[in-house]
Structures are given as C-alpha cells and as structure tokens.
Amino acid sequence: MKADQHVVVIGNGIAGITLAQRLRARAKCRITVISAESATHFSRPALMYVYMGHLRQQDIIPYADWYWKEQNITLLHDHVEKIDTDKKELQLQKGQSISYDILVLAIGSSAVYYNWPGQQLKGVQALVTWQDLELMQQQTIGIKQATIVGGGLIGVEMAEMLQSKGIEVTMLVREPLYWRSNLPQQEAQLVTQHIQQCGINLLLQDELAEILGDTDGRVSAVKTKTGAELPCQFAGIATGVKPNISLSKNTAIETDKGILVNYLFQTSCKDIYAIGDCAQFREPAPGEPALEQLWYTGRQHGEALAAILCGGGTPYKRGPWFNSAKFFNIEYQTYGFVPRDWDEQHYSSLYWEHPGKTKAIRLFYNLRNSQLVGINLLGVRYRHDLCHHWLRSNYTIHHVMQELTAANFDAEFFQRYEPELLRQYYQQFPEQQAPAKQHAWWQLRHRFSLFSTTPDNC
Template identity: 35%
Template sequence: MKKLKLVVVGNGMAGIRTLEELLKLDPDLYEITVFGSEPYPNYNRILLSPVLTGEQTIQDIILNDTSWYEENGIALRLNCTVTQINRARKEVIADDGTVAKYDRLLLATGSNPFILPVPGKDLKGVITFRDIRDVNLMIDASTRLRHAVVIGGGLLGLEAANGLAVRGMKVCVVHLGSTLLDRQLDGAAARLLQKNLEGRGLEFLMDHQTEAIVGDDAGAVKAIRFKDGTELATDLVVMAVGIRPNTDLAERAGIYTERGIIVNDTLQTYDPSIYAVGECVSHRGMAYGLVAPLFEQAKVAANHLAFHGIGRYSGSTISTKLKVTGIDVFSAGDFTGNADTEAITLADPVGGVYKKLVIKDDKLIGACLYGDTVDGAWYFRLIREGKSIAELREHLMFGEGSIGDTGHSGENSIAGMPDSTEICGCNGVCKGTIVKAIREKGLFTVDEVRKHTKASSSCGSCTGLVEQILISCVGGAADIKPKSEKPLCPCTDYTHGEIRKAIKDQHLTSIPGAMRFLEWRTADGCSTCRPALNYYLMSTWPGEAKDDSQSRLINERAHANIQKDGTYSVVPRMWGGVTNPSELRRIADVADKYHVPMVKVTGGQRIDLLGIKKEDLPGVWKDLDMPSGHAYGKSLRTVKTCVGKEFCRYGTQDSTGMGIALEKDLVGMWSPHKVKLAVSGCPRNCAESGIKDIGIIAVDSGWELYVGGNGGIKTEVAQFFVKVQTPEEVLEYTGAFLQLYREEAFYLERTCHYLSRVGLDHAKARVIEDPANRAELYARLKFALSFEKDPWAERTEPTPARREFETLTA
C-alpha cells in the first residue's frame, strides 16, 4: 500500500517527540520529511546551560543523531528553512527551492527570542540565548571580553548570567521587575535567591528599564542606557526577556493565529490537514514554554496522525525546577494564591530555606520552594492528582518523609535516598544508575528509563519510585500521569480501567479476542500487557476465560522464585505456618538429594529451599509431595500466625486455627498483586498483622480486621476496617474485601495503592454497609476459586501425608 506523506516543519524537541510517538503507533504509515533550520539534528534545548558552563558538549545533548533518522526512513533536511506553505496544493517550499508534498503537515516551528525594540539592538555584541549558535557566540565572547549585561531576570537570564560568570566574565543582570523569576517564585523566595547570587559574584539592577544600547565607532556594544539616564559600561549584551511563538509561516499561509497557532484538543489547526505542537501553539488561550506540556501535546498529535482518534489534550499543570550555582528552586501550580486560598509558609533566611504551600478546599494547588526542594516532586504529584490533603495537613510542610510515622499513606523521599539504594529488585538497578541515565541521555519517560536501565521492566512494582526519580531530576518535564490515566503499556492507548470495562461489557474471554476488539498495536502484545490481560480475563470470567500460562511471569511459569544467579527457590505451603515431622523429614531429604545450598525460614513462617536448578524443579515438587506456597505468584502468599490462646498466656482467641482456616479458604486465589495475611492472637500483634494486606487481631470480644498494609521498601500501616465476633464472619469479610480488590484493582496494584485510589470509605460501603453485596462478593470469590486451583499445588486425591496433616490440624 502506498504510504501517506507527512512533512514536519521544525526539528526541535516537540516535533521529533511527536514522530517518536507516531513511530510507536504505526511505523509504516507515513513517508516522513523533516525540515530543520539549524545544522544539528534534534538536541535537548534544556541542556544548553550545561554546555555554556562547560559541563557538557554539544554532542552530549544530541537526542537523536542522524543515524536515527536513517534507521526510521526519515528524510532530514538540515540548514533548510520552510518559507511557504501552499495549502491548496498541499506542499511546502523551502529557502533552497526544495518542494515537499504532504498529506499531513505538522508545524513545530517553536518560538523566537523577544528582542527589545530599542536603539542599538543590532549592534555587534548583542545576542540572545535560545539555541546552540547563541551558546557558541557566548563562549567565544567570554574568551575575548570582560563585562556582560544580561537583560532579564527570568529562567534563561539567570542561566546565561551563571554560565558567563563561570566562564570568567563580570556579569550584571538587569531586570524590569522588582524580583527575580517573578513568574516562578514569590517575592520572599526571589529575594533569598538574589541575595545568594550576589554573594557568589553576580550583580543586579532591579526596576531598571533599558532605553538604548550604546555602540562605539566600530559598531560594537560599549554601554547600556536606562530610562533614568544612567549608563552601564559593557562589552556584551544578552537579551533574555522572553520568547514569542513563531507563527510567521502559519500567518503567511492563512492559518488562524492569535498568541500562537490556534489548535483544538487534538492539536489540529483550522486546516484539518495541518497539526501543530510545541511553543508555536496556542491552546485554549495558553502558550507553553516548558517541555512537559510539549511532550503531552506530542503524544496526542501522534495519536491523531496515526488515525487512532482517541487522544485529547486538555492543558497542562506545570512546574519549574531550577539549579543556579548550586541553589535549588522549585515551583508548581498557583503559588501566589488569592482571597479564596490559604497559605502555609516556612521561612528560615539564615538557613537559606523558604517554603510556601497554597491550599484551596483541602487540596494543594501551589508550591514554592527555595533551598530545600527535596519534596518538590511529592508536592507536584499532590497538585496534579488533586487529592484531599486534609489528613496530611498537619505534616504537609515537613515533607513526605514525615508522613510515614503518622500512619498515612506516604513514600520515603527519593531525594534523600543514597545512590546505592536498590530501586528495581527484579533487575538489581540502583538509584544512581537511573539518575545517571536520565541526566546523560536526556530521558523524560518511564519507558525510556526502562529501555536504558531495565528498571521497572519486570514486575512493575517500582514504577512509582522511577517516576519520583524522574520528577526529582527533570521536574515538570517528566512525562508521567496518574496511573488511572496511563495506558496499560505502549501496545495500547487504553488504561487499565478502560480495558477492564471493555472485557466485562463486551464479554471478552481470550487474549487474542481482547486484543482484536481493543485494536492492539502489536500482534502478540508484550511482557507488560499479556500478564495483565490474562489476569483481567480470568478474574472477570472465571470458568470461561482460559489461563494462558505463557502470559504469566517466569516465577509463575516455573512455580518458583528465580534468583540472581539463575537458580530457583522453592517454598512449600505450610497452612498457617504449622508443619509436622513428616513434612520436615521430606524437606530435609529433598535438600540432601538435590544438594540445596541453603534452607531458610522465611519472614512468613515458611521454609525456603534456595539454589535449586531449573531442571530439578519437577523432581523437587514430586519428592516434597506438598502444595506450593505460591511464594512466586500474584496471589495469596501466606497467612502468618502467632500461637494464640492455645499456648500464649496473653492470647485471647485461636489465632493459629483462624490462620489455617483463612489460608485454606483462600488457597489458589490469583490477584492483581501478591497478598499476605496475618492473624495475631492478641493486641500485642506478634504476627505483624498491622503491615499486611489483611491483618486480623484477636480481642476478647472477637476479631478486628485491618486492610491495606504493606511491608517492604515503602511500609504502609494497615487501616482499621471492621470488628466482627465469629470466625465465620472473619472468612466472609476477608473474602468479600479481597474479591472487591480482585474486581476493581489494576494489575500490579497492591491493596494499599488500590485503597489510596478508591478510598477506604468506598470499600467499607461495598463490604461492611451492604450485607447483600458482601455476600455476593464472597460467593463470587468462592465460585472463582473453584476454577483457580493450581494444578501443581492441588491434587484430586489427598496423599497419605496430606491425610496425616488434615488429621493433625482438624
């Protein structure tokens, strides 16, 4: 089939990001031509400042070298500026005479630096700070000249001033306003910043308006004159007073523009064949100059260029993260506030720390941080997700690290973790490796981090930590969204929730059928989507959807946990942590026979045989003659118990018997993520019920149930759920809650994260306050379990050892 023609005008970050997204969706749809006015391939404009200071080179910041264009069949025309669009003939004309036809045209013309319309603006030594050419001019000037004036106290102005100062020039920043970074900081933070920068050698003239730039007889800069008549001698003037969307080409073609090229929520202009993204765009009256909104636009534009037609861009919440000569500054959202908002502030001028949090209707809507920006990523996430901070308010100012001690949901501060901290346990990737890849390779998405480091590429449970590291490194440029808005994987644009709904509404019962209906982009899916689809199908249509063993993770396929050296660990099931001499003898015999290098008691009161070769696994399970403990699965793992009233002088109920009953009632249950339970015989809680997915604590009058706990790298304390009187009620309430979790949670979402998303009150309403619905949930669980018994773990006829066990524990 003949390919359509796509022409991209602009070789910057927005245009090429759109192509990257498009190539993921349909790499063979278009014959692509890219026009770039500069002599370089696509580079990271954000990293121009490190190039100016000498920390990096131009080659270090190239995002896509020329080989990338060649590999993807893209015709790249560098040093070539498009000067005309003939919309009637659907073609563009460049300054070198090149004519390129298009079926779809993408305008990514970016922005132009604003030049003050003052006398002398064209003198030699007056430059801007916008591209590599400008950086080269500044580097050259710093080798010959001594004095520089930077007009503009915004982001670009301070970065230019810092770079020139590092290069050895004496620099003065001239700003029209009374405070620096007046679009990113409030007055208090800006004054702290100015004082610190002055202490490092930069000079400032605030509230000064430039009237003219004065030249010498050779036509070079010699001074700058202000409105009050005073002059300041200088050899170099850098104008960094803002940017304007580059709409010249669009205007000449008759495309509707205002502050930028007007686009709708699909990034389409008034001409349906022409799309636009990036700094040249005006969307709902907003033009964005930061990279995060540009990447969001790119994804939507690519979706429509690929004729998928379901993406929508509704605007962006932005944040600013800046580091000038070692000073950390962060802002996000509405940090100024108004009469309808309230602000919490912390000011420590001596310590160089300032924080301002703006709250409206129990939601964080803005943050401004100076000096201590460790929690910037957390505040930004709270702003974007729009969740109530009522329970966090008391600790909000003291950061995310303070939340863990309160019993509320929170994560340890990523910025405070050492580089050696392991983030991805599946692949052994530490924080330092991820940070290095993000900074050196200019990464902005979790998918890119996975590609370069393998972090978050296996079970996915560390994805949240990877996202936090991205935000910590690149601030608002991190291309992430709340999980509820994210596609399941790059194979589809549908979210977990949308896929679950489609499987239920359309009665989809197979992975191929689901992929066909949802128009999967890849024929066989990937290691992320296949396990998720398999779980959603099995949990929605038990008895109808067939378990696809090849869509399970390696641990589930091998029925053992794979270890770092390629061997496996085997954990046989011991109901409630109780065993007997017969089982112990068999475990010892297996350890001898297969030369097991380590036999270890686990934290869940089971025995783990570590270091078993893959080829020995069938023999090991046969000789053990015990069911699997599912220590490898997204399923019920263990029910941990204490000895309870049978032996303990403090025990109030039979916690061991309750644990065994629970484990037998739930055995074989597959779930979105691993599930662990514990039963404690008294409030002393020796079984650690307070940090389990479901914890049961015996009291004199019955049992207290707690839900949503989680041990591990981010400990979550379980929340009180309900108090019941009988063991039968424990089974019913526990089963009903787990079935609700099975039906509503996203794949790889722990119970604590599920409850954080839907709210504890939602679970209480479905399980506690509605007895009929509770009974239905429990009945659905028991029905599903009748099909979900693991053939490796369960046998039709009990063995003699099983009969002995049943007799002992009856």
C-alpha cells in the first residue's frame, strides 16, 4: 500500500479500530476513522459495568488521545450522510467533505424492534450503543420494576444491570428454557435455574403483544400474548440485532440483510470493503453463517482485511468458532460447533455437570470418526489456545481425553471432578482399556509453544 493512499474507516468499534491499528503496523498510508457514536474507541462489552458503578466511563476507553496522534491515525466524531462512490467522496453532517482511496464500512448493527404497539413510549429501549447506555442511566432513575423482552446475551446483561440498582426484573422469554435456541437442553436448564436463583422472574414460553403507557407517555406495563400484564417503568428490548445498511442506500453497494461481501471483504463497489456486524458474506462456505456478529469475529475481520489491503493476506477463513458470555455468576465459553439438538445416529457428547449446578462441561464429537466438533463450558475455564488447537488439528475425542488435564487451570478441580468425565468416556468407549495418558502442562507447552501460561480472557 502506498504512503499517499487514504484509507477511510467508518466506525470505531472493534472491527474498524482493529483494522486501523493493524494497517498502521504494516503501512504508512493515511488513515482516518469516522464515528458518529463516540469521539474515540471504547470497550463495548464493558458498558454494563459502567452502569453498575464498577467502572467509570473513562475506564472503558483503552487508548488515550496521545496514542492516536503517535500512531498517526486521525479520529473524526461526525456522521457520514452520503457516500459518492463515483467521486470517492464522503459528505459529513458538520459540512466537511472527505475523499478516499479505500473506504471500509465497519458500521456495526442496531437493535431489532417488531413494531409492537407502544414501542415508542419513554422507557422503552435497547442496549447497543454508548447513547443507549446514557439513556438507560437516565430512564431507570428511581424506578421499581423493569421487564426485559428477549432471552439472549444482551437480555441477561440488562437484567444484571437493573438488578444491581435494586430494581425488580422480569424477563419475557419465548423459549421453554433460557437461550434454548442456542444451548442444548441440559445447559439451558442449568442457566435457567441459575438466573432464577439470582432473583430474576423468568416468564417462559410467552411473547410481547403490547407495551402500555401512562398519561405522561411513559411505559407503565407490558402485555403478553397469553394475556399477562406486567407492571413496569422500563422495558428493555433484547430481541436481536440487525446489520446497519442505511448508509449504503442510494449507492451501488449491494445489500441483503447486511452489506454483501466476498471473503476478501470486497463489496460490489471497487475499493469499498465491509467488515464486522454490518458485513454479510455473499456465498458463505458450507456450514458457515453469512453473518458473523460477534466481538471476536469483528476483531478477526479487522486483522484479516489489514493483511489483504497490504497484499499479504489470503481470503478470510475464520477458524474454530468461539464466543463467551456471562450469565450472572456463571461464565460461558463455547468453541467450535455445539448445536442445540443433534442426530444421535451421527453425533454424541460427553457431558458433566457439577452437583451444585453451577458448572458444566460438554465435549461434542462425530460418531463416524470420533473427531471433536465443539466444546461448551459453563463456570469452568479451559486454556483458550489448547481448545483451538484441538479443533484446528482435528483431534479425536480419544486424543482430547488424553490431554484433558492440561486444559484446566484449576488442578484441584480436575482431581475432584474431571475423573467423572473420564468414567463417562470409558462407558462410551469400553475398548479404551488403558487409562488415558496424562500429559503434564509443561510437556504440552514444550510441544505447542504457541500456548500462554495465563488465562485468555479475550
């Protein structure tokens, strides 16, 4: 990439800012990052901790102003109103016009609303942006009751946030168990029970029909499809997100649900790329999603596109899927692919659950070749790089069980509970007569020097 080329990135979330940083490490080109949301990059997963009082707003801004000057990356806090793809020019709300040689759209996603009656009332909102956090701080002052509509990861975050302020929280979830749309039955049951034990009222197998308001235009209750009426002064919307594509309207940039790209992140317009939540792969690889709307994949998109723009990259290939979340006091990590349900003629798993129902491990594998397909962890943390290595290297469940000791940070936990997983393994594979060989961690570290000796918190 030439030094006189100008790369403009719209969006300063994890995808856009990672691209800018990796690009600067590789090239001397001009880099400008534009965001209407905030003047600088912030940690979006940490918004909840600002609301709860654990962090201040300045604590979730990882880079000081001097960092961007030192990196020679220009930050603009402005709204892009128009993209002129012929002139390769952007029109900004404050009146400025900016030309580009390469344009990258990293404009994220926004909350999904389903045209419910009353959704325009005060006190009804989602939690996606910095502005959403500020609005939620204002709208929940002095309230006593809140209802969260939806049972995903954002929903449980909002529930924990509100409960930290002493607010009574009800969650309206259409599935029979919390996040059953993503979790197998046993994990979903564990999570459901834990959320209830934390004092949240879960109203399962019901959906929002209408949001009721008072004479001041503020939410006073939500009404469900079964006829239940839930008094509340705040209604949190957590029914998913959709790619932001409005900026591409009235341009030649092709869209579907998201901005259509290939695995080089190229859009239908020359020198325009899209990454992160807003990007949709035009022809996803078999078994892969067209949309990758995770913090982790956003970072990977930014890293991959930086290499591509500098001429050293290959078409993007994500590698093993990974995501993490927190259900109140239970941490959750998933690696690879663990479906909510599966054909027992083709797949099986080893599943262990702590007697106190606060921890669980599932190792999911293919019956045909015994290859590990995915891992679910609840309340247990395994070594991140080792789990990825198992999946990238197509380990069988037999090989994984040989190295299981090395995956767990807590040696005492392994000694007390993981032998139960081994016993289950021998029940499924009685031909494996000899005890699984235990590899010491230092031996694995010597063999796979890429691994870290500290937890990967991502």
